[in-house]
Amino acid sequence: MRTTWLCDFDGTIARTDVGAALVERYARGDRARRRALAEAWRAGRLGSRALIVAECAAVRVSHDEALAFARGVELDPGFAAFAAAAAGRGERVEVVSDGFDFYVRELLERAGLGPLPRSANRVRFAGDRMIPGFPTRALAGACGRCGNCKAAHVARARARGDRVVLVGDGCSDRCAAPLADQVLAKGALLRWCRERGIAAQPFDGFADVERIARARAGAVHHADTAAAPAGS
Numbered sequence: 001m002r003t004t005w006l007c008d009f010d011g012t013i014a015r016t017d018v019g020a021a022l023v024e025r026y027a028r029g030d031r032a033r034r035r036a037l038a039e040a041w042r043a044g045r046l047g048s049r050a051l052i053v054a055e056c057a058a059v060r061v062s063h064d065e066a067l068a069f070a071r072g073v074e075l076d077p078g079f080a081a082f083a084a085a086a087a088g089r090g091e092r093v094e095v096v097s098d099g100f101d102f103y104v105r106e107l108l109e110r111a112g113l114g115p116l117p118r119s120a121n122r123v124r125f126a127g128d129r130m131i132p133g134f135p136t137r138a139l140a141g142a143c144g145r146c147g148n149c150k151a152a153h154v155a156r157a158r159a160r161g162d163r164v165v166l167v168g169d170g171c172s173d174r175c176a177a178p179l180a181d182q183v184l185a186k187g188a189l190l191r192w193c194r195e196r197g198i199a200a201q202p203f204d205g206f207a208d209v210e211r212i213a214r215a216r217a218g219a220v221h222h223a224d225t226a227a228a229p230a231g232s
């Protein structure tokens with residue numbers, strides 16, 4: 001059975017949350033109201049799609065400025081090596097982000113990882129306005145409240161017959177965590193899983209993820225060999 005790794009972008013592949021930092025830097029107006037909306041999202045009272053719409057309405061930034069801002073973000077130095085090793089094992093690594101495709105694409109391409117399958121929310125820049133779009137909102141299995149619901153991506157991988165491992169750090173991973181076959185978590189996601197009794201293995205970065213992946217691949221290989229009839 002093939003493994004699909006569903007990897008969160010902001011705070012997981014990227015060391016920081018690019019989308020949140022962009023909003024923090026370029027939003028105008030009522031900061032207390034923005035904080036209250038983000039808090040409602042963290043508490044599960046507000047879906048990310050509504051949050052993103054509200055945040056984009058407050059932001060004033062051009063495409064060029066937003067890209068230049070995003071380029072300052074570093075990726076986890078172990079991610080490229082993990083992606084290459086996983087491909088070598090015949091596994092699928094998919095980037096699933098509830099942030100925006102313009103910076104996910106830019107940062108992956110700069111790291112030579114442009115060809116990895118990915119999904120994220122869209123944004124159209126009109127002068128200094130960001131107009132969000134949600135191309136995956138109606139996918140089967142989506143909760144209807146997220147921008148890019150990761151539950152739908154678990155469902156898609158399952159439909160291909162894959163075993164799904166989720167790698168993530170935060171609120172945008174919550175819809176997928178109870179559905180994935182295995183969860184690798186850090187930060188707020190790890191606490192959230194533990195509070196709910198969802199099995200989650202802690203990790204720090206993709207060097208850890210690769211160690212876990214190698215151990216798993218070895219165990220699976222060993223089990224397959226052990227289960228094979230003698231002489232086969």
Ligand SMILES: [Mg+2]
Pocket residue numbers: 008009010011012168169170171172
């Ligand atoms: Mg994240």
Ligand SMILES: [Zn+2]
Pocket residue numbers: 142143144145146148149150151175
């Ligand atoms: Zn969702």
